Amino acid sequence: MRKEKISSAVIRRLPRYYRHLDDLYRGGTVRISSSALAKSMGLTASQIRQDLSCFGGFGQQGYGYNVERLRGEVAEILGMNRNHTLVILGAGNLGRALIENFPFAANGFRLVAAFDVNPELVGAPLGGVPVLHMDELEDFLADCSASVGVLTVPARVAVESAQRLAACGVAGIWNFTNMELPESELSGVRVENVHFADSLLTLSYMISEEPV
Amino acid sequence: MRKEKISSAVIRRLPRYYRHLDDLYRGGTVRISSSALAKSMGLTASQIRQDLSCFGGFGQQGYGYNVERLRGEVAEILGMNRNHTLVILGAGNLGRALIENFPFAANGFRLVAAFDVNPELVGAPLGGVPVLHMDELEDFLADCSASVGVLTVPARVAVESAQRLAACGVAGIWNFTNMELPESELSGVRVENVHFADSLLTLSYMISEEPV
DNA sequence: TAGATTGTTAATCGATTAACAATC
């Protein structure tokens, strides 16, 4: 039974399902039951069956789930087959790390260009992708629209860069700046934050639980 | 009233509280009410008062919260004043991005060394931090223990590196590899994952909601 | 067929929101 509104708790688990199913698939596993998958992921079988049933009935009584099929269904749900494109703003160390090492294609994305203000970086392609000057952003996206803009710029230009991306009509912003973006001013653009500092402070809490 | 076990939902909000309180503090705001803070953070006043009351009563009826004091309390709760130290394993683009740009000190951490297997990187300090060969990890940590190990190594050596860190007695691992670490084999070490792929796939889902 | 395992409904648990007495 497909549900209308999927809770964000479920959505945040989907990439992990995909990752585990992809591992199983690559390892040659043909079928898996909810309880076996639950065990390997540290969840309950109930939860997995509930989560999947938000999107349809992908299993078979007495058999379980076909790994290849379920992996494909989850990929489809996540939008991995939609030929999403992205541009990266900021070709510093972090931008370069993503450009050169992140498996965009394996996640259903195609990186089309990087932008930076540093004239020493502009012009020299990175990882097969052209590096253009930030001034060319609007012209480039007018010709060749992108689904997502990746923000790996310095914090002080984060909001301004986000607004330029929104004005160019991107659907989403992948935000690596430690800034909170004013989503209400970004006209419906979805923002996904990767806040390094929040993550480290969570770890800091976890390793500090005992009193000093 | 201090609660025994703090839920992870609350813990994950604490860094955001800190970030907002720090902004207010730097901006010169002296006091703030739960409702004003709630409005600026997109939460409810009830939730903020509930969250904070897990750790103590930091406010005052009729007045609200003193920003400087509350910021300090949250920092204390997060363990930001414990002189945590960390080492980074892997000085590739991502490791370098963290070493050179991440504000460790502002988050209560001191980066003491980086390790890599590449002889071209070993020996040349980055951002004031020595870069040592991975072979020296155990000796180094025997002399100078660290609270946290940061994993910015290639995925294929992620598990092995995590096990070495655990054997050296780190309290936490900040994991940037797209691998799931076997926490049960890491003898109590707390793991905080930064899964870029999971984050991008969540964004992919959000921008793909309408059927094709 | 008998055994296994799903999808779904019901029960439980936990987290968020609302309400309000206490009090600055």
Next chain:
DNA sequence: TAGATTGTTAATCGATTAACAATC
């Protein structure tokens, strides 16, 4: 004092877990 706002208790809402009929 009167107004504001907390900390906390109670009510609601949502998410997880358990149970089981359906069925492969």
